[in-house]
Amino acid sequence: MTLSFKATRDSRVENSSTLWDCKSTRRIPMMKSTPGSVLFRWVLQKIRFDRDLKWRTGVEIVPIQSTSSNGFRITAPALEEAFQLAQACNLKVKGLLVTNPSNPLGTTLSRKELDLLVNFINKKGIHLISDEIYAGTVFGPAKFVSIMEVLQKKILANTGIRNRVHMVYSLSKDMGLPGFRVGAIYSNDQSVVSAATKMSSFGLVSSQTQCLLSAMLSDKKFTKKYVAENKKRLKSRHAMLVRGLKMAGISCLESNSGLFCWMDARHLLRSQTLEAEMELWKKIRDVVRLNISPGSSCHCVEPGWFRVCFANMSEETLNLAIQRLKTSVDTISFGKDSNGFSHKSTENLITKYSVSKWAFPLSRYNER
Numbered sequence: 001m002t003l004s005f006k007a008t009r010d011s012r013v014e015n016s017s018t019l020w021d022c023k024s025t026r027r028i029p030m031m032k033s034t035p036g037s038v039l040f041r042w043v044l045q046k047i048r049f050d051r052d053l054k055w056r057t058g059v060e061i062v063p064i065q066s067t068s069s070n071g072f073r074i075t076a077p078a079l080e081e082a083f084q085l086a087q088a089c090n091l092k093v094k095g096l097l098v099t100n101p102s103n104p105l106g107t108t109l110s111r112k113e114l115d116l117l118v119n120f121i122n123k124k125g126i127h128l129i130s131d132e133i134y135a136g137t138v139f140g141p142a143k144f145v146s147i148m149e150v151l152q153k154k155i156l157a158n159t160g161i162r163n164r165v166h167m168v169y170s171l172s173k174d175m176g177l178p179g180f181r182v183g184a185i186y187s188n189d190q191s192v193v194s195a196a197t198k199m200s201s202f203g204l205v206s207s208q209t210q211c212l213l214s215a216m217l218s219d220k221k222f223t224k225k226y227v228a229e230n231k232k233r234l235k236s237r238h239a240m241l242v243r244g245l246k247m248a249g250i251s252c253l254e255s256n257s258g259l260f261c262w263m264d265a266r267h268l269l270r271s272q273t274l275e276a277e278m279e280l281w282k283k284i285r286d287v288v289r290l291n292i293s294p295g296s297s298c299h300c301v302e303p304g305w306f307r308v309c310f311a312n313m314s315e316e317t318l319n320l321a322i323q324r325l326k327t328s329v330d331t332i333s334f335g336k337d338s339n340g341f342s343h344k345s346t347e348n349l350i351t352k353y354s355v356s357k358w359a360f361p362l363s364r365y366n367e368r
């Protein structure tokens, strides 16, 4: 594949990657964990990791906290704090899980952060799982660096660390093929590869899918062009959303990848609490009729951040969504009155939207 995994071809290790049906992120914890053990994760993680990782394995997840004060970057004290917290809860720490690029932030980990992670797991003797499913969405300016690239450049003789770093990937995001259910695990640990190979028999990729993908991915010219065009379009969509939100007085965390923006709506909250965040989320859902994800669903402890997806809709729909948000911010005074919202202006907003084409056919249907 002509995606960004240049460093993953390690000639010293054979069979170090294995292909299987998706949810690759679930597999390594399943193979490497026992109930009671713990996996850290970078606090801002994709919404469904709790479901993907905890339910079947019995592992506990201890979030590593990060906040807007440093652009939600990973720091050494935050890593150490999470480790200490896990130990204080009598949990045996098995590994650290990160997504790079991040869902929900839409940012790539810097080389400094990646170094920090490798040094940390080296010191603690634990595993590192890097979920790089958005690697091909990086539209700049900062470049994507795979954990395997960092590992290759480091002098880590006799640490055994190479066997403790695993990378997961799938075609769902970069190639826009979530329905194909094709993912991969890259690991130098033969026990991981062997267990993965055995488990893959429960979720084999169909021959037809393999045949189609093999033709598609071996066409280097096509994949290169596809990924480049995808990045170009994501960049333009991202700029469109950021510009639109800015006009509505809302800023976003500076980002360079992913299919979403991390929107800062702290100023729209009635109070700086997670309850107020849920209140705002419900208003955005019920009144503005947009479904965005509250930060708390990604374990963000700082209220007022929301993940806004921009890639799974037409440009026209995105424009409409921006317009709705802009109008609602202008019209209703989020959080300015004691109830959080002005009823009068909310009614105005509903009346205004009801006459438009995109007014609520479903809610009208429900009222019958």
Ligand SMILES: Cc1ncc(COP(=O)(O)O)c(C=O)c1O
Pocket: 022, 023, 024, 025, 046, 099, 103, 131, 133, 170, 171, 172, 178, 182, 183
């Ligand atoms: C960071 C991350 N990892 C893994 C997945 C799972 O993707 P899939 O199972 O569709 O390949 C997602 C999907 O949202 C994701 O955001």
